[in-house]
Amino acid sequence: MKKHSTSIALSGKSLSLGYFHQKAKKEILSDLHFELFSGELTCLLGPNGVGKSTLIKSILGQIHPWKGSIQLDQESITDFSVEELAKRIAVVLTDPIFPGNMTVGQLVALGRTPHTGWSGKLNTADRVIVEKALSDTKISYLQDERLSEISDGQRQKAMIARALAQDGRVMILDEPTAHLDLVNRFEIMTLLRDIAHSQQKAILVVTHDLDIAIETADRFWLLNCGTPLISGKPEDLIISSQINQLLPSDKYRFSLSRGRMEMGIKDLKLPIEGPKELTFWVEKALIKAGIQTLDSTVSVSAEPFLIRYKDQGFSTLEELVIFLK
Numbered sequence: 128m129k130k131h132s133t134s135i136a137l138s139g140k141s142l143s144l145g146y147f148h149q150k151a152k153k154e155i156l157s158d159l160h161f162e163l164f165s166g167e168l169t170c171l172l173g174p175n176g177v178g179k180s181t182l183i184k185s186i187l188g189q190i191h192p193w194k195g196s197i198q199l200d201q202e203s204i205t206d207f208s209v210e211e212l213a214k215r216i217a218v219v220l221t222d223p224i225f226p227g228n229m230t231v232g233q234l235v236a237l238g239r240t241p242h243t244g245w246s247g248k249l250n251t252a253d254r255v256i257v258e259k260a261l262s263d264t265k266i267s268y269l270q271d272e273r274l275s276e277i278s279d280g281q282r283q284k285a286m287i288a289r290a291l292a293q294d295g296r297v298m299i300l301d302e303p304t305a306h307l308d309l310v311n312r313f314e315i316m317t318l319l320r321d322i323a324h325s326q327q328k329a330i331l332v333v334t335h336d337l338d339i340a341i342e343t344a345d346r347f348w349l350l351n352c353g354t355p356l357i358s359g360k361p362e363d364l365i366i367s368s369q370i371n372q373l374l375p376s377d378k379y380r381f382s383l384s385r386g387r388m389e390m391g392i393k394d395l396k397l398p399i400e401g402p403k404e405l406t407f408w409v410e411k412a413l414i415k416a417g418i419q420t421l422d423s424t425v426s427v428s429a430e431p432f433l434i435r436y437k438d439q440g441f442s443t444l445e446e447l448v449i450f451l452k
C-alpha cells in the first residue's frame with residue numbers, strides 16, 4: 128500500500144546531478160528518484176563518495192540538477208526564493224561554524240532569522256518558538272552557556288534546537304552524530320525521531336552509523352554507485368537482503384539473526400553448544416583469534432560460566448583461546 132501523497136514533503140524525479148571538472152561534465156548521480164515523508168525520520172546511507180552530500184546540496188539549491196526536478200510541498204524548489212526555502216528547510220551541517228563566545232540561547236534565536244529579516248529582532252511569538260525549541264531538545268538549562276564551554280553532544284543538541292526554531296517542515300542533518308559517544312549518538316537520533324513523529328516533520332539524516340540507524344530510523348534510503356536509490360523500512364530492507372547493497376564485497380555480510388554487519392567467513396566449522404547469547408560470544412572470540420575450524424564441540428554454560436572442550440574446563444574465553452592456539 129502506498130503512502131498518501133499529501134505526506135510527501137519533498138520529492139525528486141529523474142534527477143541527474145554532478146559537477147564540472149576542468150570543463151568536463153562529471154555525473155555523480157543519474158536518474159534518481161526519492162520521496163521524503165512527513166512524520167518520519169529517514170536515514171540516508173551509502174559508501175564514501177557515492178554522492179550523499181551532492182544530493183543534499185541539490186535539495187538546498189546549492190547545485191542545480193542537470194535533469195529532473197525537486198519538489199517541495201508539490202512545488203518545484205526553483206519556484207522558491209532563497210528566503211522562502213530557508214523558512215521551509217532547516218539544515219544542520221557536520222561542522223558548526225558559529226563563534227565559541229555565542230550563547231546557546233543566541234544560537235537557537237538565529238534559527239528565527241529567515242522569519243525576522245535582517246534586523247534579527249525577535250517578537251513575542253519568535254521568543255515562544257525559541258523557548259519551545261530549547262525545551263523540546265531538553266537544553267533549556269544551557270541557554271546562557273557559551274558554545275565553547277559545553278560538550279560536543281550538548282552543542283549538537285543546540286544545533287538541532289536552532290534548526291527546530293527555524294520551524295520548517297523539512298530538516299536535513301549531515302552526520303549529526305559524528306564525534307559523539309555511543310549514548311549521545313542514541314540520544315540525538317531518538318530525539319530526532321521523536322520530533323519527526325510529534326511535530327510531523329520530514330527529517331533526513333545522512334549517517335554512516337548503521338547500528339544506530341537500524342534502532343531509530345523509520346525509513347532508510349540506500350545509495351550505491353550506479354543503482355537506483357532504495358527506500359524502505361529498515362526491517363524490510365534487512366529481511367529482503369537489500370541492506371547488503373551497502374557492503375561492497377563478499378568479505379562482509381549483514382547477519383539477519385544478529386542484526387548487524389559481520390565479516391563473511393566461508394567454511395566456518397565451529398560446533399558450539401549452549402545458550403544462544405553465550406555461543407554468539409564464544410564464536411566471535413574464536414574467529415577473532417583466527418580459529419575457524421574445531422574437531423570437537425565446545426560446550427558453554429552459564430551460572431557458573433564454564434566452557435568445556437575435550438574434557439578440559441575453562442572459566443574464560445582467554446583461557447580457551449590460549450589452549451587452542
Ligand SMILES: Nc1ncnc2c1ncn2[C@@H]1O[C@H](COP(=O)(O)OP(=O)(O)OP(=O)(O)O)[C@@H](O)[C@H]1O
Pocket residue numbers: 146147148153155173174175176177178179180181182
Ligand atoms: N565541488 C566538487 N567538484 C567536483 N567534484 C566533486 C565536488 N564535490 C564532490 N565531488 C565529487 O562527487 C563525488 C561524491 O561526493 P559527495 O561528497 O557527494 O559524496 P558523499 O557520499 O557525501 O561522501 P562521504 O560519505 O565521504 O561524505 C565524489 O567523487 C567527489 O569527489
